[in-house]
Amino acid sequence: MPFLMLNRLFFCFALLLWSPAKGTAAKPVEIKKSAVEIPAEYQQRPRVRVAITRSSEAVRISSDSPFHVFDGDGHTLFQGKRLADTAVRASAQGIQLGTQKFSHPPVIVDVGDGKLRIGPRSYRDSLEFFQSEGGRLIVVNEIALDDYLKGVLPLEANPGWTAESLKAQAVVSRTYALFKMIQNRQESYAVSDDVISQVYGGMSHEKPSTTRAVDVTQGEILTYDGKIFSAYFHSTCGGSTTRADFIWPVEPHPALQGGECGFCKESQHSRWRNAWTPAEIQKALARGGHPLPDIRGIHAVDIDASGRARNFEIQYATGKIKVPSNDFRIWMGPMKFKSTLIQTIRFEGGRFIFQGRGWGHGVGLCQYGAKKMGELGYTYKQILDYYFPGARIQKLKSQADLPPAETVQGLQS
Ligand SMILES: [Zn+2]
Incomplete structure (x- = not known):
């Protein structure tokens, strides 16, 4: 394909031209993987650990639901029918919840199907509290992947966009999150709740249209040659997307090669x-x-x-x-x-x-392009194939009762 050949030529040419500035030593850069196998434990009802606070000294939490407080080994510390407004602090001695001190963090507050308030936001499932090395409070919301996405889509896309463009976003956001979960599995959390990962607002921001997009694409992720890859997205490409390995120190990937986008001219960020x-x-x-x-x-x-x-x-x-x-x-x-x-x-x-x-890094899905494609009647599978050529939609194994993996029927086949 001429576009890929041209890209490779530019890449070689750029390497030849590159030389570090005088007096600065070139640092060895770790090239990260763009695709990984999906371990078995991530194929069944995966749960994601999202850092929602990383640098506070204290937060206030409350819940109208029955709650349990556990330690890191799963032992119940205490429980109750309703959690009144309570301060949680990190100190050198551990985590303090109200007047009670726990010297062996983490401390986990679980409300099951209820909701937990922290500041102005509400979260499902559980919040885990521990300290950073510098003694700051870290709060992690551990939650089912699809429930997490319901709090991501309203903030990363426009809930007023067409169902097909929202479904495309749901698959891309799920793929991106699961890739990060696998990549960061040795870390104390997989993603943060800001633009460094995907913006996540908890239950407070959920909207019916975006929740529907998550539900109807339940468990669907993008793969290439059976491996999950880092499915990037950005606001507006400005006419053409680019290669992931031209933007970050990552391995080149066939579905992240960039290409022309004829759908985002009407974006205000064009x-x-x-x-x-x-x-x-x-x-x-x-x-x-x-x-x-x-x-x-x-x-x-x-x-x-x-x-x-x-x-x-x-x-x-x-x-x-x-x-x-x-x-x-x-x-x-x-x-x-x-x-x-x-x-x-x-x-x-x-x-x-x-x-x-354009606006953003320019790799993967162009959101305003996807919005326009949705308005023009393209399906979410066609949208995904346009921005990730050669990728397939697969369902996580927990969805075994649903139809098997199928090739994306798209524009470029
Ligand atoms: Zn575009």
Whole structure:
């Protein structure tokens, strides 16, 4: 396929061009897997551990439901019919729940089918409390994967979008979460509740349309050659998606190669324009570990087949340096520096003015493209095949009573 060949050529060319800035040693970068086998324990009613607080000293919890409090070995510490508003604190001595101190965390509060309030939000199942190495309180909501998704979709997609585009999002979000659960299985939690993983608001944010999208795609995930892969998504690609391995240090993957997207032109993020002073850019680079004097110029370089810059070249008082473009986008603030698909960079009136297309990293599902495809009558399977060519939809084994795995019938077959 010409697009893939072109991509590979660009990749080789970019490698030849790449050289670290003078005085900086190239650090060995760990290349992460893009696809993994699904262990048996993740194929039956998987439960996900979501960190909902990672740096508080204390939170307040309450519940109108009967509750049990356990230690990490499953021994009941106490129980009751209703949990009144109670402070939970982390200290050097352990976890304090109300006036009771527990010196061997974790402490787990379980409400079964009820709901637990923590601050303004409500959560299903259980909350687990323990300390970070620095003594901060970590709160983990352990929950059935599909219940977690019901609290993700309303915040990661628009509940007003068509059923098919929401179903596509449900499958992508489930795949992404399960991949993270397998990848992080040695960690104390699999995902966080913010943009680093997927935004999750608990029960408080659930909406009927997104809950339906999770229910009708129950247990469905994307696989390629029988392995689950990291199914990324982003707001708006701006005309073309790109390769995962061009954005992060991950292995190349056949379903994450990027390609043309003809469906997101109407997105309000299709084009963007923003300006920064050299001093603001200097601060952003310092945040990323590159304290440079006197920023004099910026160029988008090593352009890939999608039109994205793989690197930015920064000219400063005494030299120049190349920085990975997606890192630079994050340091600059991804809400304002929306993409690495840069059309022009001009210096005018003491500011660098960037004009670009799209919002997000540009890998995998383009959400505004999926929205439009849903409106045009495409099914969620066609949407998924368009953005993840060659992938299959498989049901987790716990759904054995439902139809077996089938090939995605799509646009590119
Ligand atoms: Zn798009």
